[in-house]
Amino acid sequence: MSGRRGGDRPPAHRRWLSAHGRACFEALGRLWRQPLASLLSTAVLGITLALPTALHVLISNLGAVGSDWQHGARITVFVRDDVADAALGEWAAALRSRPDVHRVETLTRAQALAEFKAYSGLGEAVAMLPDNPLPATLIVTPATGLGTAGVEDLRLALEKQEATEEVLLDMQWLERLSALLRLLEQTVGLFALTLAAAVLVIVGNTIRLDVAARREEIEVMKLIGAPDRFIQRPFLYSGFWHGLIGGLLALVLVGVALLLLQTPVERLASSYGSDFTLTGPGAPAVLAVLLGGCTLGLLGAWGAVLRQLRTVEPA
Known part of the structure; x- marks a missing residue:
């Protein structure tokens, strides 16, 4: 009979998974049963984690703005007077095939003179010039x-x-923007x-109060010989859920x-002739925020429980 009971016992890994x-x-249920306290602590954590996340999003969007402005930056090449218009067109066509060039506009000497006459108001004076x-x-x-660096190489x-x-x-201005983004x-x-560090303190204080509230329960568990890792487990998961x-x-x-x-932002961008729109955090940033919150929650809970359990001994 005892052999069958031993044989019916689930494997160690299943018992481990079941316990965890x-x-x-149970830790999630405890948070649910204390909505006000849980809401206050998680709200503080959320605001604290939102600040660096928002700054990261700001830098990403500023980088996109810089890229958009760089796209609008233009390199002006003044051509030697002995270059014929046909050669100018061939050169422009060759440049358009380069991967680092988006667009090439040509302005012949005659076109440049015509534009200068049209917009400068000095058409009569220019007409008096021999060449x-x-x-x-x-x-x-x-x-x-x-x-x-790529724009400089092209130049x-x-x-x-x-x-x-x-x-x-x-x-x-591009170098200043790049330096500002690095800063x-x-x-x-x-x-x-x-x-x-602030998140660790917040979670640690929350778990410390939780341990203090369950002091008698912990004393009973220690009295019957429960190991520290068993006692720590629900508090660690509580820190995980908080994070x-x-x-x-x-x-x-x-x-x-x-x-x-x-x-x-769209209205401001359109006033400058841009179609720029704000973008949120990408998948890596979202994953980093969630993993960072969980990790900090676990570390804060672990530190608090480790300190508090040393002060709790059965009478």
Whole structure:
């Protein structure tokens, strides 16, 4: 009879999974039965995790804006006077086939002179000149996503051409934007570390109060010989749920903020002739927020339980 009972006993891995599953859902049920306290703690966690997430989204959108502006940046190539219009067209066609070039516009010497007469108001004075003083021009738009270094490489390649007289490109604002984005990324990293420490403190304090509230229950479990890992298990899962729900709340807050800002940003972008729209966090960022929340919740709970259990001994 005892042999059959031993044979009916489930395998060790199933018992382990069953124990952890029971502790996991019991921790979730405890949070559900204390809605006000759970809401307050998870709200604080959500706001704390939402701050670095929102800054990450801001930097991503600023990078997209920079890429859009870079797409609008143009390299002006002044061509030597001895280059014929036919050669200018062939050069433009060759440039259009380059992968780092989005668009090439040509302006012959005659077209440049006609535009100058039309828009400068000095048509009569220009007509008195013996020769056309204006050079032919190529206006080259770099490919999207080329980057500051790629645009500079394209400028140097155009500058080395035999037909080139001079190349103009204002890179200073692109370099400033790139430096600003790098500074913001480093700032967000430091800010995230600071807020991660805050999350550990918040979760640890919440679990500490939970341990204190269940002190008598823990004393009874220790009295009957329950191991520390068994006692710690529900508190660790409680920290896990706090971190997960806080991460979900952070994503919701960021999503609501993006929805509220979407229309004003689109109106502002359209006033500059751009179709830019805000984008939310991608799948890697969402996964990082959720995993980060769960990890910080577990670590905070583990530290708090480890300290508190040392002070709880059966009378």
